[in-house]
Amino acid sequence: MNNIISNLNRDGSLASPWQQSNILHVNNNGDLSELFDCLVVGAGITGLTAALQLQKAGKKVVVAEAYTVGYGTTGGTSSHINTFADTTYTEAESAFGEEGAILFAQAVKGGLNIIKQNVEQYNIDCDLSFKPGYLYAEDEKQAKELDDIYKGATKVGVDVDYVEYVPVNVPYQKALVFTGQAQFHPIKYLNSLADEFIKSGGLLLQNSRVEEVETSIDIHVAKIAGAGVKAKTVIYATHMPPGINNLNMRCAPYRSYVLGVKLVGDNYPDALVYDLQEPYHYIRTHIIDGEKYLLIGGNDHKTGHDDEEAAFNDLEQYTRQYYDVEAVVYKWSSQYYVPADGLPYVGQMPDRADGIYAATGFNGNGMMLGSISGTILADLVMGKENALADLFSIKRFKPVDGFTEFVKENADVAWHFIADRFKAEDLQQLNEITAGMGKLVKIDGKKVAAYRDNDGTLHTLSSVCPHMGCTVKWNASETSWDCPCHGARYDVDGNVVTGPAMHHLEKINI
Numbered sequence: 432m433n434n435i436i437s438n439l440n441r442d443g444s445l446a447s448p449w450q451q452s453n454i455l456h457v458n459n460n461g462d463l464s465e466l467f468d469c470l471v472v473g474a475g476i477t478g479l480t481a482a483l484q485l486q487k488a489g490k491k492v493v494v495a496e497a498y499t500v501g502y503g504t505t506g507g508t509s510s511h512i513n514t515f516a517d518t519t520y521t522e523a524e525s526a527f528g529e530e531g532a533i534l535f536a537q538a539v540k541g542g543l544n545i546i547k548q549n550v551e552q553y554n555i556d557c558d559l560s561f562k563p564g565y566l567y568a569e570d571e572k573q574a575k576e577l578d579d580i581y582k583g584a585t586k587v588g589v590d591v592d593y594v595e596y597v598p599v600n601v602p603y604q605k606a607l608v609f610t611g612q613a614q615f616h617p618i619k620y621l622n623s624l625a626d627e628f629i630k631s632g633g634l635l636l637q638n639s640r641v642e643e644v645e646t647s648i649d650i651h652v653a654k655i656a657g658a659g660v661k662a663k664t665v666i667y668a669t670h671m672p673p674g675i676n677n678l679n680m681r682c683a684p685y686r687s688y689v690l691g692v693k694l695v696g697d698n699y700p701d702a703l704v705y706d707l708q709e710p711y712h713y714i715r716t717h718i719i720d721g722e723k724y725l726l727i728g729g730n731d732h733k734t735g736h737d738d739e740e741a742a743f744n745d746l747e748q749y750t751r752q753y754y755d756v757e758a759v760v761y762k763w764s765s766q767y768y769v770p771a772d773g774l775p776y777v778g779q780m781p782d783r784a785d786g787i788y789a790a791t792g793f794n795g796n797g798m799m800l801g802s803i804s805g806t807i808l809a810d811l812v813m814g815k816e817n818a819l820a821d822l823f824s825i826k827r828f829k830p831v832d833g834f835t836e837f838v839k840e841n842a843d844v845a846w847h848f849i850a851d852r853f854k855a856e857d858l859q860q861l862n863e864i865t866a867g868m869g870k871l872v873k874i875d876g877k878k879v880a881a882y883r884d885n886d887g888t889l890h891t892l893s894s895v896c897p898h899m900g901c902t903v904k905w906n907a908s909e910t911s912w913d914c915p916c917h918g919a920r921y922d923v924d925g926n927v928v929t930g931p932a933m934h935h936l937e938k939i940n941i
């Protein structure tokens with residue numbers, strides 16, 4: 432399982448099937464001393480959608496990506512494209528009113544349409560195909576939830592109906608079918624967006640982390656590898672903007688798990704199917720290099736809060752319970768952000784200079800919401816009106832009537848913030864750490880994040896996340912140190928791989 436040699440890197444050690452793409456972009460040459468209309472930070476679906484739209488509109492755009500195109504969650508997604516979302520339309524209505532729910536439905540559909548239009552306009556070969564999407568209930572409680580989802584979706588004009596048959600091996604009571612759902616290969620899509628961006632004169636800088644952005648007289652200067660890149664506007668399309676900001680407090684980081692499975696026989700569904708368990712599961716089929724795979728995912732939990740291997744084992748057990756598995760070929764996990772009030776945060780960053788924008792809080796729906804956010808951000812940069820700008824504005828303050836998650840998530844962050852810094856844990860000593868194992872140990876009264884590699888070398892780091900001082904936790908599946916507070920993640924040498932941290936974990940010599 433997962434002896435996959437991948438061509439592209441991702442922010443985890445387990446390879447997703449999308450990393451088999453053969454296209455590796457090289458940075459194109461350009462004059463970095465000129466003044467850009469926009470600097471886009473991050474080359475995931477959000478950043479490249481915004482960058483391409485701006486460049487096509489005649490703006491001078493530079494994209495700076497810390498690693499390579501698709502390194503972030505877009506390289507670890509499961510790439511369903513839906514007309515419904517994790518925040519149901521009923522929930523959206525209870526928090527944002529009927530008009531808000533209708534706009535939210537338009538945003539989700541709008542994201543789907545952007546992908547479709549880009550594929551058509553640029554003739555992108557990314558396996559885009561349209562399928563029905565089924566959602567099923569396994570008991571009375573879930574059946575009520577399903578009815579609620581049906582009512583909310585029909586009210587906002589989403590095409591959905593009750594259905595008798597679902598192509599799934601799990602017994603169910605009641606089910607819905609959403610028409611016109613889709614799936615695609617996210618990295619093939621992203622690579623083509625990058626190609627188009629470059630062809631239209633955009634500048635792509637990979638392996639170029641934006642360390643900080645300073646503003647003087649309306650010009651933002653980004654520090655990239657010691658050099659200053661000047662731009663009139665900046666878009667943080669980094670999934671979570673770096674640093675300590677308002678958005679860290681309003682979004683909770685989650686890990687989500689996916690398996691790519693070969694089945695005995697040909698019982699692969701030609702549809703997208705979801706259950707209503709908590710946490711939920713989904714299945715779909717994707718043909719990669721001529722081989723059919725069942726993609727089965729879910730088992731989400733807050734980053735750093737559960738055992739990652741147990742989550743994978745549980746998912747595999749679930750898969751084997753219902754499907755005749757020949758082999759589990761792929762297994763991988765990635766991170767997404769749950770927004771406090773259910774909708775993404777997009778627009779001007781409240782605590783930054785004018786013209787510095789961000790987009791985050793896409794839940795597990797970033798294919799649509801990242802795409803639509805990319806276009807909202809492009810409109811904001813060009814000073815154009817966008818009908819969704821107010822609904823998704825980062826500056827909104829939403830009382831949390833319908834959303835107990837807000838309270839739960841923030842209480843949890845606060846608990847870790849205090850407990851992680853003051854509570855001593857039952858720690859093991861360095862010599863108990865075997866090859867491939869990472870562990871928190873206590874040395875001279877200080878917590879140390881220690882990992883022993885396969886050569887026997889110990890890699891010792893401060894366990895204190897430089898973002899806001901919480902204690903990192905070992906993620907054995909992805910070989911990383913993950914912060915349970917705001918989702919900053921580091922490799923075994925302390926380098927930031929994802930999340931809001933701006934500094935690496937400090938190395939400790941023992």
Ligand SMILES: Cc1cc2nc3c(=O)[nH]c(=O)nc-3n(C[C@H](O)[C@H](O)[C@H](O)COP(=O)(O)OP(=O)(O)OC[C@H]3O[C@@H](n4cnc5c(N)ncnc54)[C@H](O)[C@@H]3O)c2cc1C
Nearest residue numbers: 473475476477497503504505508509510511641796797798
């Ligand atoms: C397992 C899983 C399955 C999912 N499945 C689906 C699905 O089926 N459908 C769906 O709609 N959504 C899904 N999602 C959510 C979706 O994948 C994400 O919301 C989306 O990929 C986010 O895209 P992004 O471009 O905003 O961020 P990312 O893809 O994370 O891109 C951000 C980029 O910014 C770069 N970066 C960060 N900091 C800096 C810096 N300082 N300087 C330069 N670059 C930087 C990173 O390296 C990264 O490449 C899933 C999420 C997970 C975890």
